[in-house]
Amino acid sequence: MTTATANPASGRRDVSGVVDALLTRYGARAVTTRAIREQHSHGEGLADPALPDVVVYPRDNDEVAAIVRLCHAARVPVIAFGVGTSLEAHVAALEGGVTIDFAEMNRVLEVNVEDLDCRVQAGVTREQLNAELKGTGLFFPIDPGANATIGGMAATRASGTNAVRYGTMRENVMGLTVVTADGTPIHTGGRARKSSAGYDLTRLIVGSEGTLGIITEIQLRLYGLPESITAAVCQFPDLGSAVRTVIAAMQMSIPVARIELLDDVQMDACIRYSKLEGYEAKPTLFFEFHGTTAGTAEQAELMQQIASEHGGSAFAWTSAQEERNKLWKARHQAYYAALALKPGHQAFATDACVPISKLADCVLETRADVEREGMTAPIVGHVGDGNFHLVLLFDPKDPADRERAEGIARRCSARAIAMGGTCTGEHGIGVHKLDALVEEHGDAVKVMRAIKHALDPTNILNPGKTVPMHD
Amino acid sequence: MSDAIVDGWCARIRDCAAREAPVAIVGGGSKAFYGHRVDGETLDTREHAGIVDYEPTELVVTARAGTPLADLETALAAERQMLAFEPPHFAEGATLGGTVAAGLSGPRRPYSGAVRDLVLGIRVIDGHGRHLAFGGRVMKNVAGFDVSRLMTGAQGTLGVITEVSLKCLPRPAAETTRVFECPADDAIRRVNEWSGHPLPLSATCYVDGRLAVRLSGAAPAVEAAARKLGGDAMPDADTFWRSVRDHAHRFFERGSGEVLWRLSVKSTAPFTDFDGVQLVEWGGALRWVRGASPALDAARLRAFAASHGGHATLFRGGNGRDGIFHPLAPAVMTLHRSLKEAFDPVRVLNRGRMYAGF
Numbered sequence: 166m167t168t169a170t171a172n173p174a175s176g177r178r179d180v181s182g183v184v185d186a187l188l189t190r191y192g193a194r195a196v197t198t199r200a201i202r203e204q205h206s207h208g209e210g211l212a213d214p215a216l217p218d219v220v221v222y223p224r225d226n227d228e229v230a231a232i233v234r235l236c237h238a239a240r241v242p243v244i245a246f247g248v249g250t251s252l253e254a255h256v257a258a259l260e261g262g263v264t265i266d267f268a269e270m271n272r273v274l275e276v277n278v279e280d281l282d283c284r285v286q287a288g289v290t291r292e293q294l295n296a297e298l299k300g301t302g303l304f305f306p307i308d309p310g311a312n313a314t315i316g317g318m319a320a321t322r323a324s325g326t327n328a329v330r331y332g333t334m335r336e337n338v339m340g341l342t343v344v345t346a347d348g349t350p351i352h353t354g355g356r357a358r359k360s361s362a363g364y365d366l367t368r369l370i371v372g373s374e375g376t377l378g379i380i381t382e383i384q385l386r387l388y389g390l391p392e393s394i395t396a397a398v399c400q401f402p403d404l405g406s407a408v409r410t411v412i413a414a415m416q417m418s419i420p421v422a423r424i425e426l427l428d429d430v431q432m433d434a435c436i437r438y439s440k441l442e443g444y445e446a447k448p449t450l451f452f453e454f455h456g457t458t459a460g461t462a463e464q465a466e467l468m469q470q471i472a473s474e475h476g477g478s479a480f481a482w483t484s485a486q487e488e489r490n491k492l493w494k495a496r497h498q499a500y501y502a503a504l505a506l507k508p509g510h511q512a513f514a515t516d517a518c519v520p521i522s523k524l525a526d527c528v529l530e531t532r533a534d535v536e537r538e539g540m541t542a543p544i545v546g547h548v549g550d551g552n553f554h555l556v557l558l559f560d561p562k563d564p565a566d567r568e569r570a571e572g573i574a575r576r577c578s579a580r581a582i583a584m585g586g587t588c589t590g591e592h593g594i595g596v597h598k599l600d601a602l603v604e605e606h607g608d609a610v611k612v613m614r615a616i617k618h619a620l621d622p623t624n625i626l627n628p629g630k631t632v633p634m635h636d
Numbered sequence: 637m638s639d640a641i642v643d644g645w646c647a648r649i650r651d652c653a654a655r656e657a658p659v660a661i662v663g664g665g666s667k668a669f670y671g672h673r674v675d676g677e678t679l680d681t682r683e684h685a686g687i688v689d690y691e692p693t694e695l696v697v698t699a700r701a702g703t704p705l706a707d708l709e710t711a712l713a714a715e716r717q718m719l720a721f722e723p724p725h726f727a728e729g730a731t732l733g734g735t736v737a738a739g740l741s742g743p744r745r746p747y748s749g750a751v752r753d754l755v756l757g758i759r760v761i762d763g764h765g766r767h768l769a770f771g772g773r774v775m776k777n778v779a780g781f782d783v784s785r786l787m788t789g790a791q792g793t794l795g796v797i798t799e800v801s802l803k804c805l806p807r808p809a810a811e812t813t814r815v816f817e818c819p820a821d822d823a824i825r826r827v828n829e830w831s832g833h834p835l836p837l838s839a840t841c842y843v844d845g846r847l848a849v850r851l852s853g854a855a856p857a858v859e860a861a862a863r864k865l866g867g868d869a870m871p872d873a874d875t876f877w878r879s880v881r882d883h884a885h886r887f888f889e890r891g892s893g894e895v896l897w898r899l900s901v902k903s904t905a906p907f908t909d910f911d912g913v914q915l916v917e918w919g920g921a922l923r924w925v926r927g928a929s930p931a932l933d934a935a936r937l938r939a940f941a942a943s944h945g946g947h948a949t950l951f952r953g954g955n956g957r958d959g960i961f962h963p964l965a966p967a968v969m970t971l972h973r974s975l976k977e978a979f980d981p982v983r984v985l986n987r988g989r990m991y992a993g994f
Contacts, residue, residue: 351965372781416806457857550775551774602779612766616783616978
């Protein structure tokens, strides 16, 4: 793990001048209390707080631009903050500075039902958006679990359980309004299917973790609510059988919306936590199918056939919403079930993505590593994408325990890279995976650094994240 | 052998950068008409060809830039898979590298994704002559900036593409095309309405007063949708869609002095007569306009496209005096120049292909 070392005041000037100017200009919408600064000092990953000097709550693009111009002139870091659900210390103010909280930029600006798109301010959360879409027959499918803001999801290129069918933020952001490092608002992309003329700036900014520009508005693709949703669950004798079932389904082009894998450790935790009946502590797949009534029923049946060919058992499926929620309960409560395994412990979440044929091996080798270290770490996988998550439970009072967890996460990244995968499929680089990024990309990191330098020459946008600026 | 070719290209680009001598990247030349003419020493990607890795169970293929698109598609078809963005060939000899560099997608694009959505990883040589890898062969990757997508459609101005990993999809089990006679505005209204329903649409095309709608998927779903939509069955639909994809359809035959514009707009943009004939694809989102050069006014077409959330490109013909690609806002242009500078400071790669200077 890369330690979060600040670059002590190199070229940084007058933070206090910026703070004063913001207090004067924004009054109660600029806050310097310790409690608020602390709340903005970390995401949902490891706590390791790094406090900004001030938190400011702009209301529109012009205010964001004005704040960035102020920071640009004074070379003060500026960090965008949604609701703080990121996991790799993306929002930690490593060098202090100004945190822009988008809480007051939370309006759905337009919903174009006929065009299947909408435009939102960065502070709109995905649950809020879906609530506002009620009655339109449309929905926004990307679901990373947390009720993140759309701005944060775009900045981290979020995906989640629905990616198999609907893609990730990469495929679903049509355009952006971005405030550049010098405080200029620009528009990228548009409402047309094909991205805007010129380079694909939209996709460069999506996933740049606030280091290339501050996203203020997002144009999003929407989807028609499926006529029918069915859910299914199936247990397997071993991980390999579960993964082979998924591979067979993908080959047959069964349009599964979600395929989630819980390993036996996680299932054991879920059975106890959610008081499930009829399940064993065995690798388990959770499916969801979206489509027409006839289609989703057929898909579930086909899935059962494939699963049974691969040793699947206890197959259950339903189309009724209440029953669906019950079937998926274990998956929905997985994180809390994992935490409940070791009361008093904290979770250190990490993720990796490998070619699907390597998934079982990668998970099993990681499991062996966890056992060697005497740790507990349930595994949940978005198995259709070869992506899996490890929740390492460590004792926060024991530094050696945390080091063990960090070691396992580091080796998990290396293992995924060696298997032709990536050190992160969802969580991102943030602060924690800078070393892994270099391991994965080699010299290409130099070009990423050049991009960072080109778009943010004074390194004020979320400094210390995403790309290491020094060898 | 192939490594030696790439090493050779790296050395050449370093040498050209030292001499400030521009390099013109070429493949099969099938899209040479697209964009501004580039002068410079030719770098022919076709000597670096072949599929590097294809694992049908992974639904991922990795191939060298010079691989003929046709060869790649044949290899995928043998496993009943396909490139879901239905890449246009335009002419024989189109290469994978050129396809990704041009960033153009075919009829299936609105329903299965654009080329950039399906590019998982890419290898390029930058203007410093460094061979670099971005992304990889997995479906999800959030490690660092998304340079693979930036390269897609950058027309070789940011790097010479040497290798690409693409997501592929199983071929649909069944496919059928229905045809409807209707006026243009009615066609646009209908396809937009259908797009909001769970129908297995895979292409739409309105031309010559007829709307063609392709349905792809599992046989029962395709049959049910065909019954629901009505219309007449199109015989030999594959030939029709290939002709639309590759601009072999007679709509694309330009008379002397005629130009072809490509308007990318939101799908519900109203049908507008521009003193030319039109072919409408992508559920209304792509409008091809053909007509005589002075009558088709660049400013008018661009204003229309911009007011409907998109942009207009002078795709074929004309002298490009008004620019070929849609003008960029000044602040966006500044970012483009900065990016070009980051990848290719001496501006050796395909200089001027998109805009003045890059």
